Amino acid sequence: MSQRQTSGDNSTNYQVAGDLHTGLSYRDVKEIADDVFHQNFTRLATEAASTAEERARAICDKFLEKLSNESPESLNNARNPDFQRALFRVQEEFATTGDEDLGDLLVDMLVDRSKQAGGSFRQVVLNEALKTAPRLTSAQVTVLGAIFMARYVNVNANSIPLLHATLRKFWLPLVKGLSQPSDANMGHLAYAGCGSISLGVVTFTQLFLERYPGLLTLGFEEDQYPWISEFKDKGIVMRCLRDPAKLQIAAVSQADLENKLSTIDVGEHANELQQLLKANPISGEAIHAEIESLDPEFKNFAETWENSAMKSFDLTSVGIAIAHAHCRRVLGSAMPSVDIWLS
Structure with a gap:
């Protein structure tokens, strides 16, 4: 088959028989990863070197597939x-330890890091997280995941049964089998x-009262607040979920109430409605x-939670990145993107 092309100055000619791909392919990236690993990894004895290379290839394949x-x-x-x-760091750690849990954690963070624009805040944080995670035990990573879910993740629930279902679906897998961390571990x-x-301390009960006040209230008597009747037909007041003889604010959280109040004129009662929630x-x-039931x-x-420093532990951006990767590994696609917390 004869093919002929002509072009002008400073141009590029492509001649193919099938699909055209100008970017890097899976195979291209795999070859780059292999080259980087071989050029940088410390040479070991024959048997150890063979094991290290096998692990490096395995973790690279897992990362590239994801x-x-x-x-x-x-x-x-x-x-x-x-x-x-960043890729070499993941290969090096897994080649050295062979820890599958650590490998999966690093792969998840490396995938997130690979999606970020150069020099972005998220990329910087995830680079640091990739360096930090290998310095933690699996038990410490589990503690971070539990703190993250308890303190930083808001899952919508607009009824008491849905709240219970949410806790079973999102919280239970992350707190199951959790051992009380020592002061040394938290340090x-x-x-x-x-x-x-x-x-500061966030008690166990505050974890829920701050998120779901509208699901954990015993309500109030209508005659205590005569002015409340004007909001019955505006979707701001409803029968109490736990005591139908009383009323309550028709919102689950502070943010939920603020969204509702932004659509109507409540006059001078905005603060009172927020307090009643x-x-x-x-x-x-x-x-x-x-x-507990x-x-x-x-x-x-x-x-x-109550007997450890978990109740007083504030996560940094690096802690959030590691905790999020652990949560996503446990919960799968139910866990939203880390971008929500690293903005």
Whole structure:
């Protein structure tokens, strides 16, 4: 078959028989990864070297398959030295340890990192997280995941049964089998840059009262607030979920109420409505009893939370990145993108 092309100055000719691909392919990136690993990894004895290379190839394949499925256009970032350094770091750690849990955690963070634009805040954070995660034990990573879910993730629930279902679906897998971390373990998490131990305390009951005040209230008597009747037909007031003889604000959270109030004129009653949302909550003992009745693991988590520094631990961006990767590994696609928390 004879083919002829002509072109002008400073142009590029392409001549193909099938599809045209101008970016890096899966095979191209794999070859780059192999080259980077061989050029940088410390030479070991024959048997150890063979094991290291096998692990490096395995973790690279797992990463490239995941990245190809989620963001194939990001394969072109393999030309970037920062990308190559991050990939080598993952290969090096897994080649050395062979820890499958750590490998999966690093792959998830590396995929997220590979999607980010060069020099972005998220990329910087995820680069740091890739360096930090290997310095943690699997138990410490589990603690980060539990703190992240308990303190930083808001899952919508507009009814009491849905709240219970949400806790079983999202919280239970992350707190199951959680062991109480020692002060030394929490101190190491702080030393590693995953968070800080503050003077403030978030109790077990506050975890729920701050998120779902509208699902944990005993309501109020209508005659206590004569002016409340004008909001009955505006979707702001409803029968109390826990005591139908009373009323309550028709919102689950503060943000939910603010969205509703933004659509109507409530005059001088805005602050009072917001206060009523959180008024007359069920007791702390009742919250413990209700949550712990869902599964024995919640009782263990409540005791672990109250008796450790977890209740005072504030996550950094690096801690959030590691915790999110752990949560996504446990919960799968139910876990939203890390971009929500690293903006």
